[in-house]
Amino acid sequence: MNQPASRKIIHIDMDAFYASVEQRDNPALRNKPIAVGGSSQRGVVAAASYEARKFGVRSAMASSVAIRKCPELIFVKPRFDVYKYVSDEIRTIFAEYTPLIEPLSLDEAYLDVTDNLKNITSATQIAEEIRTKIQQQTQLTASAGVSYNKFLAKLASDYRKPNGLYVIKPAQGLAFVETLTVGQFHGIGRVTAAKLNQLGIFTGWDLRQQSETFLKKHFGKVGSYYYTIARAIDERPVTPDRLRKSIGSENTFDQDLTSDAELLAGLQPELDSVWRICERMQVVGRTVTLKVKYADFEQITRSRTTLGPISQKSFLDRIGADLLTSLLPVAKGVRLLGVSLSNLEASDDLSGQQLLLPF
Incomplete structure (x- = not known):
């Protein structure tokens, strides 16, 4: 296998x-x-x-x-409304890199970055970028695990908590697993660990010595899962739970922006990023939302919905600029600007559609 x-x-x-x-x-x-x-x-x-x-x-x-x-x-x-809001902020960061996001809860998710939206070859670099963006944009820390399957990535994220990053490369997987106690395996709880101990199985190495038939005899169908993870094998794909409702990009600035020109210039890279994601995911949307966080952490949003899908980048740029201009001049510094696009649909369904102005 x-x-x-x-x-x-x-x-x-x-x-x-x-x-x-x-x-x-x-x-x-x-x-x-x-x-x-x-x-x-x-x-x-x-x-x-x-x-x-x-x-x-x-x-x-x-x-x-x-x-x-x-x-x-x-x-x-x-x-929980606040936790959900922050979770959505974090999910937006994930979506800058991959559409293959499998959330496990508000605070935990798997990402498959094998073919990612930024064409970055190093998964470790992506994990570092994501952790940095999370801290910049939410003032919270995240731990990350990087590996070639979900089981090992989960183990790796626990290995350097809190605020850590750990990588398990393909050549290291088997050796890493065999040193763990069975109670450290994700998916093996206290009751199962105790039963394994009664059978003389205490470590990953002990577990690997057992046949699949033996494990299925004592644990049923899940015995096959124990057999594979003891060999550092996990073929489960990262499966998104639903079609994403929105895509977005935001940036926390090193210094607060105050002038109209600075703010409009600061928004443009986020509009560019959203459009790149749209092109790579082959989607378009109808609702543009601007997010502004001021120096005192007050946060506001402004949105505009179009009658038809936004199928040209110039249209997205114009709406984003209009939403920001409506807030100018600002009375206090701006520490963060972001833009998101929602009401998404596949762009290949748009042949022959005309551009429709917003209402």
């Missing part, structure tokens, strides 16, 4: 996502042990900051247990 080594897979995992968003938005919570969730006797921890994790506080732990472990624990009510 041979694993094709041609794929380039990245697993991105945000670091203590919910808790980090709360610490970002409330400076009084920074560097303190916090738990997102309810503090009542029947409450449950949804997420814990790294400061709280040092005391043994974990997600899905009863709040009463968490308090006993960390008496100074601060509980914060979850704001």
